[in-house]
Amino acid sequence: MKLLDGLYGYFWNGYENNCNTFLLAGEKLTLIDPGHRHLFSSTEAALKADGFRIQDIDLVLVTHCHPDHIEAAEYVCRESGARFALHRDEDTFARTTGLDLARALGMELPDLAPSFLLDAGTLELGDKDPVVLDVVHTPGHSPGSVCFYWADRKTLIAGDLVFAQGVGRTDFPGGDPAALQASIDRVSRLDVGLLLPGHGPAVEGHADVRTNYAQIRRMFFMPYP
Numbered sequence: 001m002k003l004l005d006g007l008y009g010y011f012w013n014g015y016e017n018n019c020n021t022f023l024l025a026g027e028k029l030t031l032i033d034p035g036h037r038h039l040f041s042s043t044e045a046a047l048k049a050d051g052f053r054i055q056d057i058d059l060v061l062v063t064h065c066h067p068d069h070i071e072a073a074e075y076v077c078r079e080s081g082a083r084f085a086l087h088r089d090e091d092t093f094a095r096t097t098g099l100d101l102a103r104a105l106g107m108e109l110p111d112l113a114p115s116f117l118l119d120a121g122t123l124e125l126g127d128k129d130p131v132v133l134d135v136v137h138t139p140g141h142s143p144g145s146v147c148f149y150w151a152d153r154k155t156l157i158a159g160d161l162v163f164a165q166g167v168g169r170t171d172f173p174g175g176d177p178a179a180l181q182a183s184i185d186r187v188s189r190l191d192v193g194l195l196l197p198g199h200g201p202a203v204e205g206h207a208d209v210r211t212n213y214a215q216i217r218r219m220f221f222m223p224y225p
């Protein structure tokens with residue numbers, strides 16, 4: 001469904017675990033976090049209902065390499081010839097501990113070499129009137145997790161760093177609770193009116209986004225008296 005001009009969101013609401021998927025529809029079609037391969041047909045149908053064909057995707061980005069975010073990237077890139085990118089540290093993780101983790105969960109990671117690697121900084125999608133994303137390196141849930149901040153729209157695509165009234169788990173290999181807290185502190189200083197987490201509902205409006213960070217701080221990071 002359309003969220004804002006040039007931004008579409010596919011919020012997962014099935015029984016099985018899967019991530020939310022987002023599409024940036026500027027000059028280039030950029031799909032973020034395609035999710036599980038065996039659940040992708042419903043996301044593909046929803047994209048089609050909004051007028052988008054998988055074959056026309058130009059770029060697939062992932063916030064991190066857990067199978068519920070990255071698995072369908074291989075299918076999308078094969079169908080479309082899209083380029084694929086993830087953070088440099090996550091690429092390393094995906095070849096080592098992250099791959100072991102996926103296999104321990106009975107899954108595989110896509111057989112897909114990144115076309116380029118993300119570093120913290122800006123990413124321009126398109127030439128004439130590009131969508132400019134800030135890639136924010138936010139380790140904690142995994143070593144190379146990122147958030148994508150679209151400053152023009154005051155929108156944060158947060159992956160599994162932060163949710164509506166929740167934070168990403170850190171008990172998987174590669175998780176780091178202190179790093180997660182530091183990453184949340186950092187993104188909480190961004191000017192955000194629309195927070196789009198990797199799972200669950202969006203948080204809309206500056207006041208609700210601020211309240212959400214305050215609740216998270218109380219629930220997860222304040223020492224008990």
Ligand SMILES: [Zn+2]
Pocket residue numbers: 064066069141160
């Ligand atoms: Zn995850």
